[in-house]
Amino acid sequence: MTEPADHPLVTAVKPLVDAMGAELLGPELAEPDDVVLAWEGEDVIAVRLPQLSESLGHILAAMERRHGMPLAELDRRAKQSVVRTLEARGAFSVRHGVETVAGALGVSRFTIYNYLNRENGAKGE
Secondary structure (H helix, E strand, O other), X not given: XXXXXXXXXXXXXHXXXXXXXXXXXXXXXXXXXXXXXXXXXXXXXXXXXXXXXXXXXXXXXXXXXXXXXXXXXXOHHHHHHHHHHHHHOOHHHOOOHHHHHHHHXXXXXXXHHHHHHHHHHHHHO
């Protein structure tokens, strides 16, 4: 990043950018898909968003940090909660999302589908 790391805008957005797995760049390096952030009319920083498939890994890592342990070590209820949260965040629309989540939770794809079906069945009642 070529911009000063101590700029108030950079300080404010850095935790969000890190949580998303995005990258901060100088505004002069921005490509058409990047988001350029301005402060008082001046371009300060550009944010390069990760590919959706990369975001899933960052989301899973954040969930492990929140739970304080590997997701595979969670009990069944906690794993079901994780699946609900991931479904709400669109994790299963990503190619190989079910397989990636199943691996992180230490369960089979079939189990993930069961969790999803159970949750969707409960919504229909």
